[in-house]
Amino acid sequence: MIATEPASEPSTDQPLSERQSHARRFWAAAPLAVGAAYLVWRTGWTLNPDAPWLALPLLLAEAHAYLVYALTFLMTWDVKRITTPALRREHQVDLFVATYDEPAWILAPTVAGAVAVRYPHRTYVLDDGRRPWVRELAHRLGAEYITRADRRGAKAGNINHALQQTTGDFIGILDANFVPTPDFIDDMLDHFEDPQVALVQGPQEFYNADSFQHRGSRRADWRDQSLFYRVLQPGKNR
Secondary structure (H helix, E strand, O other): OEEOOOOOOOOOOOOOOHHHHHHHHHHHHHHHHHHHHHHHHHHHHHOOOOOHHHHHHHHHHHHHHHHHHHHHHHHOOOOOOOOOOOOOOOOOEEEEEEEOOOOHHHHHHHHHHHHOOOOOEEEEEEEOOOOHHHHHHHHHHOOEEEOOOOOOOHHHHHHHHHHOOOOOOEEEEEEOOOOOOOOHHHHHHHHHHOOOOOOEOOOOOOOOOOOHHHOOOOOOOOOOOHHHHHHHHHHHHO
């Protein structure tokens, strides 16, 4: 099964050269040495024995911050993306767009994007709101429509009900407010060449125009989750 909230914009990230990687590791390691020296100095020369109720918690807080940085440094030592062998392309893929009460201006781009994915597939709109306009929208955009008599199990129940009505070898699950890129299935499917892989989640690429990192910038950078998906998650692969 492919379970994901896919990218809305292709990534423009370029892999680092070996020289760049070594330079980044050096500058990231420097604070470890400085922090270790600082903690030794704090423990041996500045700890106040007359106020242990304040001195010890402060020292522990600083040690905790150092440990968090050290673990993050270890985890992100190598953030190279894994390469996956190409999977044979005879598999049937179904894309599910699960929805309940989203308005048309949110749902329509997602359904249109799912239908436009290049890999041969079927797109199903799973409408737990039982809305006639959603049925009409799905058919107009080239998707199929599935609903049910009750809402038992919420979103999970909605998906389980659709699994009984469809026959795909692989299932792509899209939230109603995330638009897939045209190569979404191709990007996800190759990971299943590994027989131990049962579920793949793609990155969420989005931005908030009023966020701190976009202030003063007129162009939209799809970066609100880039640290998690482009640095921390690849680091965890190792």
